[in-house]
Amino acid sequence: MTASIRDVRPDDPSDAESVVRVLRAALPFSITSAEGLSFELSCAHPAKHHRILVAEGPDGRVIGAARAGIAYDSPEPGRSYLNTYVDPAHRGLGAGRLLLRAAEEHLAAHGAVDTYAWVLDEPAHRAFAERHGYRPRRSAHFLRLDLAAVTLPEPPRDGDLPAGVELRPGSAFAADPRPLFEADAEATADEPGDVATELDDYEDWLAHVWNNPTLDKELTTVALVDGVVASFTAAQTDGATRYGSAMTGTLRAFRGRGLAKLAKTVSLHRARAAGYTEAFTGNDAGNDPMLAINEWFGYEICATETRFTKTLETL
Known part of the structure; x- marks a missing residue:
């Protein structure tokens, strides 16, 4: 059967x-x-x-x-x-x-015309995809951090932050999240991947990103420089024990200052204080800057997946 x-x-x-x-x-x-x-x-x-x-x-x-x-x-x-x-x-x-x-x-x-599928990098999964006409493209890693056991970097105190830098939770933008939308759009445009994405519809972003119940606006952390959104880490949770980095990005004009590390440090500390015991994230295998940041925190690769593609024109 x-x-x-x-x-x-x-x-x-x-x-x-x-x-x-x-x-x-x-x-x-x-x-x-x-x-x-x-x-x-x-x-x-x-x-x-x-x-x-x-x-x-x-x-x-x-x-x-x-x-x-x-x-x-x-x-x-x-x-x-x-x-x-x-x-x-x-x-x-x-x-x-x-x-x-x-x-x-x-x-x-x-x-x-074309479809893209994530496939775990295991022999049985890859063989299944190839049997059905799919061909491999780029890879990405899942990374895990044991929040209950890891020694996190100390969170910055207000007096220790670089001049003009301020850290706020995502909830501080509840009245007007548009600056976060604009930051997300720029960071997403620069993210490596097989399928380009353009975030140009604010109302749609509000509907499916900002209002998503898995987005934890208190754990989401934003770095501002002179009042302007410069970097952010968006946090997802399952409402129980798992915390996930949905997106971490820095606007082009502010890269190289360590702002993503600052935002993520604060977010991880808040997550642990809220009772989350595991942190997960995912990075394109070619995204060396984010892989380096996550390894600095103590994340370890726990699985790899490959994006396979197939042309559907003959169906």
Whole structure:
């Protein structure tokens, strides 16, 4: 017997919990929650055609999931993303193959030409991707920090900060987050990757980034220089024990001053004080500056994934 495929039921809390269980089993380095998953579906831009599929085993248990959609914020038309996850305890039932097929058909129906998928750098995962016509591109690392045990750098005191530098939580921008949007847009444009991203829609950013329940605005930390946003580290949490760096960036005019280290130091201290015991982040394998910063904090690579791509024109 094989698995069966359907859409996730966004109004069914138990369905969201089942998908989160699969994601945590298949990708234990990710920050995910049922609330965040429901938000992901409800706030997705219409042009994204975002879809979460689930695979059910013969007994009706959710054993796999897939996220798929159009990269609507890319300046290159026809780009899309597709990521599949199968609970390691339930492989061999065809869930991955069926999820992949259904997601590819969905993307092709909405004009996708190329799709990109993250694949764990393990022989079985890579072989699966290559069997289905995917070819490897660039790699990225997951990094983990044991917040409960690590000795963090001392947080800076106000009097120790460089002249004109101020550190604030993201919540300080609640009344007007636009400066953070502009900083995120510039940092994202410079981030290495296969699919270029342009953040040029403030309302859309508010809807799916700023209002995302996994974004912890108190742990998010912003460095200002003479009152201008210069660097930031955005923090995600699962509301339990896991903290994740969603994005750390410094505007071009302020790079080389150690501002990202200052912001991240404060954020990590706040996270530990709030009871978080594990910190995770991800870096492109070619992003040497951020890899060096994270290694300086004590992060260690815990897994590597490769982005595979496939042309969908023949579907």
